[in-house]
Amino acid sequence: MPTTSPTVLVAHRDVSSASLPGAPVMSMLFFVLAFSLSHLSFAQNSQSDFNESVSIHAGMAKHGTGDLSGFLVNVEYQKRFKKKVFWYLAFGSTLHDGYFPLYYKELNGDPIDGSIRHTTGGVQLTGGVGLNFVKTRRHELGIQAGTLVRYQSSSYFDDLAIYHPIVTTFPYPAIVFRNRTPQRTLAVGGMGRLFYNFSLTNHFFIGLNAGLQGDTNGDVITQFLLTAGRKF
Numbered sequence: 001m002p003t004t005s006p007t008v009l010v011a012h013r014d015v016s017s018a019s020l021p022g023a024p025v026m027s028m029l030f031f032v033l034a035f036s037l038s039h040l041s042f043a044q045n046s047q048s049d050f051n052e053s054v055s056i057h058a059g060m061a062k063h064g065t066g067d068l069s070g071f072l073v074n075v076e077y078q079k080r081f082k083k084k085v086f087w088y089l090a091f092g093s094t095l096h097d098g099y100f101p102l103y104y105k106e107l108n109g110d111p112i113d114g115s116i117r118h119t120t121g122g123v124q125l126t127g128g129v130g131l132n133f134v135k136t137r138r139h140e141l142g143i144q145a146g147t148l149v150r151y152q153s154s155s156y157f158d159d160l161a162i163y164h165p166i167v168t169t170f171p172y173p174a175i176v177f178r179n180r181t182p183q184r185t186l187a188v189g190g191m192g193r194l195f196y197n198f199s200l201t202n203h204f205f206i207g208l209n210a211g212l213q214g215d216t217n218g219d220v221i222t223q224f225l226l227t228a229g230r231k232f
Contacts, residue, residue: 054232055076055207055228056229057209057226058073060224061094061221062221067098068156074092074093075090076089077089084132084135087128088126088127088146090126090127091124093122094124096121098118103115116160118156120153121153122150126148129144130145140198140207141196143193143195145193147188148213149188150217152186152217154185157178160176160178161178162176187215191211192211193211194209194210195210196208203231203232205227205231207226207229208224210225
């Protein structure tokens with residue numbers, strides 16, 4: 001339904017005392033603790049012979065201040081050149097969309113969904129270095145940092161004005177767009193990521209990572225991804 005306000009102007013984008021346990025229980029606890037410590041020590045002193053890996057990352061990604069929801073898919077190659085240091089190269093793609101709601105009625109009373117929809121998509125190449133804080137036979141915890149080149153195309157408007165029939169005397173709302181930024185952009189930027197991987201076998205691993213990236217076009221993407229990969 002049209003609102004009583006004649007005009008809606010939306011400016012959206014900025015280019016923001018217990019008893020001690022008995023002897024049997026104490027013995028069992030000591031055994032479990034000793035076993036755990038020996039297993040951890042063995043794992044930490046055992047280094048994998050695999051220096052390379054290929055992995056795919058996929059999951060949720062938020063564009064901008066979080067008003068655009070979407071996903072990111074990334075394929076990554078890593079090669080270790082020191083005990084806990086590696087370099088990586090990745091190719092990825094993002095897709096985000098959203099809408100501005102607009103509902104009104106036909107002259108005959110039929111409801112119309114006139115919501116304004118928009119989509120933003122991009123592809124990017126990323127490279128940099130990573131560091132493992134923890135690296136055992138089963139577990140890896142570390143960070144990555146690097147630079148990126150990103151191509152993006154977006155139908156997201158910069159400003160939107162809606163004039164309702166009470167002002168225009170038209171039977172439908174009149175919509176005016178204003179774009180201050182180009183539809184297609186090529187930008188450079190940087191990214192940082194925290195990751196955790198768990199080895200299922202000597203070759204295959206799964207993991208989680210969370211990262212943040214930004215570029216010279218002012219686009220900021222927050223990402224929370226699942227990982228699956230193979231070491232060789």
